[in-house]
Structures are given as structure tokens and as C-alpha cells.
Amino acid sequence: MTTTPAIQVERVTVHYGEVLALDAASLSLQPARICGLVGMNGSGKSTLFKAIMGIVKPDSGRVLINGHAPLKARKEAGIGYVPQSEDVDWAFPLSVRDLVMMGRYGHLGFTRRPRKADRDAVEHALERVELSDYAGRQIGQLSGGQKKRAFVARGIAQGATTMLLDEPFAGVDKRSEATITRLLRELASDGCTILVSTHDLHALPQLCDEAVLLMRRVLMHGSPDVVLQPENLAMAFGLDVLNRG
Amino acid sequence: MDLVDLLFEPLGYDFMVRAIATTTIAAVVCAVLSCWLVLIGWSLMGDAVSHAVLPGVVLAYIVGAPFALGALVFALLAVTLIGVVRNTSRVKEDAAIGIVFTSLFAFGLVLISITPSQTDLNHIIFGNLLGVSVPDLIQVVVLGVVAFAILILKRRDLTLYAFDPTHAHAIGLSPRKLGALLLGLLALTSVVALQTVGVVLVVAMLIIPGATAYLLTDRFSRMLVIAPVISAVCSVAGIYVSYYLDTASGAMVVVTQGAVFAVVYLFSPRQGLIGTRLAKLRRQRAAALAA
Numbered sequence: 413m414t415t416t417p418a419i420q421v422e423r424v425t426v427h428y429g430e431v432l433a434l435d436a437a438s439l440s441l442q443p444a445r446i447c448g449l450v451g452m453n454g455s456g457k458s459t460l461f462k463a464i465m466g467i468v469k470p471d472s473g474r475v476l477i478n479g480h481a482p483l484k485a486r487k488e489a490g491i492g493y494v495p496q497s498e499d500v501d502w503a504f505p506l507s508v509r510d511l512v513m514m515g516r517y518g519h520l521g522f523t524r525r526p527r528k529a530d531r532d533a534v535e536h537a538l539e540r541v542e543l544s545d546y547a548g549r550q551i552g553q554l555s556g557g558q559k560k561r562a563f564v565a566r567g568i569a570q571g572a573t574t575m576l577l578d579e580p581f582a583g584v585d586k587r588s589e590a591t592i593t594r595l596l597r598e599l600a601s602d603g604c605t606i607l608v609s610t611h612d613l614h615a616l617p618q619l620c621d622e623a624v625l626l627m628r629r630v631l632m633h634g635s636p637d638v639v640l641q642p643e644n645l646a647m648a649f650g651l652d653v654l655n656r657g
Numbered sequence: 658m659d660l661v662d663l664l665f666e667p668l669g670y671d672f673m674v675r676a677i678a679t680t681t682i683a684a685v686v687c688a689v690l691s692c693w694l695v696l697i698g699w700s701l702m703g704d705a706v707s708h709a710v711l712p713g714v715v716l717a718y719i720v721g722a723p724f725a726l727g728a729l730v731f732a733l734l735a736v737t738l739i740g741v742v743r744n745t746s747r748v749k750e751d752a753a754i755g756i757v758f759t760s761l762f763a764f765g766l767v768l769i770s771i772t773p774s775q776t777d778l779n780h781i782i783f784g785n786l787l788g789v790s791v792p793d794l795i796q797v798v799v800l801g802v803v804a805f806a807i808l809i810l811k812r813r814d815l816t817l818y819a820f821d822p823t824h825a826h827a828i829g830l831s832p833r834k835l836g837a838l839l840l841g842l843l844a845l846t847s848v849v850a851l852q853t854v855g856v857v858l859v860v861a862m863l864i865i866p867g868a869t870a871y872l873l874t875d876r877f878s879r880m881l882v883i884a885p886v887i888s889a890v891c892s893v894a895g896i897y898v899s900y901y902l903d904t905a906s907g908a909m910v911v912v913t914q915g916a917v918f919a920v921v922y923l924f925s926p927r928q929g930l931i932g933t934r935l936a937k938l939r940r941q942r943a944a945a946l947a948a
Contacts, residue, residue, distance in 0.1 A: 465827050486829040493827045504696060504820050505877045514817050518828030524813035550875035570828065 416479040418443040418574055418605035419464060424473035426459050433459040435628040436473065441607065443478075443573075446600045448616045448636060449609040451626035451648055457609040460626065461576050464607070465491055477574060485574070487518075492567025494560060494577040502552035508562050509547040512537050515570035530569075537569035541595060557588020564595060574605045581612040593619045613640060667900045675794050676786045680892040680910060682801040683853040684862060688888035689808050690846050691867030692880045693839060697819045700864045701751065702736075705758035706840065707847040707859035709735035711765025714781055714851065719772060725800055725848045732844030735761055762856070784855030784907030786896070797849050804845045807838070809881075815839060816877055853892075854907035861911040862888065869918045872928040891917055 419441040462468040466482035477485035541561040623639040710728035717727030742753040822832035866888035895910035
């Protein structure tokens with residue numbers, strides 16, 4: 413383990429007013445790994461994402477992306493983000509192709525006028541997620557799984573080396589879940605580092621190389637099999653997980 | 658009198674030509690901006706800023722500074738105050754907006770009431786389309802062209818900001834700066850539109866065209882064409898109607914825009930209340946014929 417971590421979170425603490433959202437959370441993720449971030453609502457998953465992207469400034473501690481401050485990673489357009497469905501305005505008048513093109517904006521000039529190389533990158537990304545046939549659709553006219561893949565395509569077009577996905581399996585059927593899992597595994601084998609926040613514990617073992625239990629602090633970080641042991645989940649979720657199996 | 662005479666008679670008056678030129682420019686710039694405002698959900702913000710500029714314009718008049726400068730200062734002041742009240746008290750954003758803009762607007766009215774030469778300033782409130790002077794027109798052209806050019810050049814960034822500020826941040830852009838740019842352009846545009854319809858009705862031009870276009874298309878790039886075209890046509894039509902019916906011209910422009918919105922709302926083939934049902938009936942009938 414001598415390589416520079418792709419994502420390094422060092423004792424990050426974040427308050428929103430009086431509320432403590434992250435309490436000295438630490439996490440180190442090697443390149444080309446997929447890590448599942450597991451925790452209840454309010455456990456700080458979204459805040460951790462925001463801290464990694466540099467949207468929230470930690471009260472203390474620091475974040476490094478590939479050994480650099482997040483700003484540098486952002487300028488290199490290295491961080492891709494797939495938002496939760498609720499955070500997206502699906503009625504926005506954009507086509508799938510328009511959405512994926514937004515991944516290229518970091519590489520474009522003052523007016524963001526796309527060149528041929530950018531259009532090629534967009535078509536390639538659409539092919540990769542198998543949405544070429546849907547490129548002209550308005551984004552709201554996609555199924556749950558296709559919507560997620562469209563945002564993943566944006567990250568691919570962007571050339572992101574780190575991807576953050578917020579609840580990618582919410583509102584997605586089993587088949588799409590398998591498609592997304594396969595896609596993310598492919599991206600990881602190409603060297604992309606992926607952090608996935610999820611409630612969906614069934615999907616984790618197939619998807620993730622490792623898992624993290626978050627409850628404002630990182631309670632545990634290890635292989636999914638170990639982290640998902642009922643007694644460990646009970647720490648993060650409270651006891652009723654045991655009964656639900 | 659035939660149609661050609663109807664169209665050309667008003668153009669025989671210089672004041673009508675200036676009125677039509679001013680309105681068209683204001684209508685186009687407002688309409689382009691409105692596309693973003695309706696998608697971000699900033700309609701109320703548009704209302705607030707366009708009212709809050711009033712004291713700035715009056716003060717600029719008193720000290721002899723350009724109206725645009727005073728308006729810009731008070732637009733920024735209004736946005737800052739709204740943010741401060743929202744973030745540092747338990748008052749919610751809509752209430753904060755309501756408090757700040759009505760207070761500033763009222764302050765503007767007070768200033769007008771104590772400023773000599775009231776006639777001129779009352780025109781700011783209700784517009785004075787038929788009294789647009791040549792210097793007024795020049796100011797509208799200059800500000801309008803500047804606002805329009807910035808909006809079009811930065812349209813992709815502004816759309817990204819409207820749709821997904823988190824992604825904008827993630828690729829190294831500054832959502833704060835883009836938001837500030839949009840607010841600055843809102844202030845500038847308010848000044849352009851003041852001349853035409855007055856402070857009270859500016860907000861109509863800042864919302865209706867974008868909302869109308871949004872009901873007609875699923876592509877933002879097309880909204881940016883549809884909104885200004887509809888807005889410009891409505892404005893010119895409104896002026897002609899007001900000329901022949903002898904009604905208030907600024908208000909007539911807004912009534913026309915509202916009427917067109919109503920038609921689109923009902924009959925748009927994609928989103929319209931009746932239009933979508935008609936389209937469904939037609940499909941069913943075609944299916945029945947085919948069977």
C-alpha cells in the first residue's frame with residue numbers, strides 16, 4: 413500500500429450551525445477500487461461527498477484527491493458526480509446528449525462551444541452506457557436505471573478518475589441494477605475510483621471491493637462481507653436490521 | 658383602410674417608432690433571461706429585484722447619475738439583504754424576499770413623493786412607452802445589447818448552473834459567481850424594461866415568455882429562440898392594439914403576453930391542457946381507422 417490514495421479524508425469535521433454532521437471522519441481509498449458507503453439518513457454520507465468535492469469546507473481536517481487539494485482535482489475535471497434522483501429536475505429541457513455534454517464543459521473554452529473531439533467523447537460515453545438510441549430524449553423520459561446511466565455517461569465523457577454516486581440503486585429495477593453494477597466494475601477495471609453511497613445492502617457484495625460504515629464517524633472500513641455482518645450493521649443502523657435479516 | 662395602412666400609419670410618428678424599437682429590445686432581452694429564471698425557480702427573485710431597483714433609479718435621477726448604476730446598486734443591496742434575513746433569522750426565503758422588496762419599493766415611492774418634477778419619475782412606475790426620448794432609446798440599446806451578449810456568450814454555463822450547480826462546482830466552475838452574474842444581468846435587464854412597462858410590470862416580461870416557451874419545447878436551446886420571438890411579437894402587437902384602442906401601451910404589451918401564454922397553456926401539443934387530449938383523440942381515431 414505505497415501508492416498515493418485516490419481519495420484521502422483525514423479527520424474531517426463538519427458542523428451545520430449547531431448540528432454535527434461529520435465527526436473526525438477518516439477514510440483512505442486506493443485507486444481503481446469501488447467502495448460502498450453505508451449509513452442511515454443523517455449519518456453524514458452527503459456531507460462526506462460534499463467535503464470530497466470541496467463544496468463544504470471542513471471545520472477541521474482535510475481532503476486530498478490523488479494527493480492534491482480538491483481544487484486541483486476539480487480544475488482537472490477529475491471528479492464525476494451522480495446525484496440522487498430527488499436532487500435532479502427531471503423536467504429540465506435537456507436531452508440525454510446535452511446532459512452528457514455538460515461533462516465536457518471543464519475542458520472547453522470561454523463559451524463552452526464543443527469541438528469534434530468533445531462530440532466524439534459524448535457519443536463514445538453514450539455507447540459505453542448503452543444509451544446511444546436514447547440520446548435525443550428529454551432526460552425525464554428515461555427509466556430509473558437509464559437516468560443513472562446517463563449521469564454515469566456524463567462522468568465518462570468528463571474523463572473523471574474519481575466518481576461519486578449518491579444512492580444509484582434507488583428507484584432502479586433489478587435488471588438495471590445489474591447493468592449499472594457491471595458498468596461500474598468495468599470503469600473500475602479501467603482505473604476509475606468509485607465511491608457509492610447506498611441503503612441497498614443486497615447490491616453491495618457484487619458491486620464493491622470494500623465497504624465503509626458511517627455514523628458521523630467512520631465506524632468500520634473493510635471487505636463488504638465483514639462490514640455487512642449483522643452485528644456491525646446494528647452499530648450503524650440500530651437493532652432492527654437484525655430482525656429484517 | 659387596409660392592413661398595410663393599419664400597420665404603417667403608426668410608424669409615421671417618431672414617438673411610435675421609438676416605442677416599438679424600445680419595446681422590442683426590452684422584450685427580447687427579458688425573454689432570453691426569463692428562460693433561466695423560470696427553470697431555476699427565480700421568478701419571485703425577478704419580481705423582487707425589478708421592484709427593489711426603484712429607489713436606486715430615483716436617487717440616480719436626483720444626483721444625475723445613470724439610472725442603470727443606481728438600479729444595479731439597489732439590486733445587489735436587495736439580494737444581499739434577502740440572503741442576510743434568510744440566513745440569520747428563522748424567517749423563510751419567500752417572506753424575506755417579500756419584506757425586502759416591498760420595503761425598498763416603498764422607499765422608492767417615498768423618494769419620488771419628495772422629489773420635485775414628479776411627472777418624470779411616476780413614469781418609472783407605470784412605464785411611459787410613448788414618451789421615450791432619443792437618449793432613453795440609446796440607453797436601452799446599449800444596456801440591452803450588453804446584457805444580451807453576455808447571456809448568449811455564457812448561455813451554456815448559465816444552463817449548467819440552473820440545472821446542476823453541484824456538477825458545475827465539481828468541474829471547477831464557481832456556482833456563486835454564475836449566480837451573481839445572473840443576478841447582475843437581472844438588475845441590468847430590469848433597467849432596460851423599466852422604460853417600457855414600468856417597475857410594476859417588468860416582472861411579467863421576465864417570467865411569461867420563458868414560461869410560455871417551456872410549455873412548447875423540451876430543448877433549452879429552442880426555448881432561447883421561442884421565448885424572445887413570442888415576446889417581441891406580443892410586444893409589437895400590444896403597441897399596435899394600444900394605438901388603435903387608445904389604451905395604456907405598457908399594460909397592453911403585458912396583457913398580450915398573458916393571452917398568448919393562456920393559449921399555449923391550453924393548446925400546446927406537448928404540455929397543453931386541451932392540446933394533449935386532442936393529440937390523444939387524433940391518435941385513437943387513426944388507430945381505429947387502421948384497425
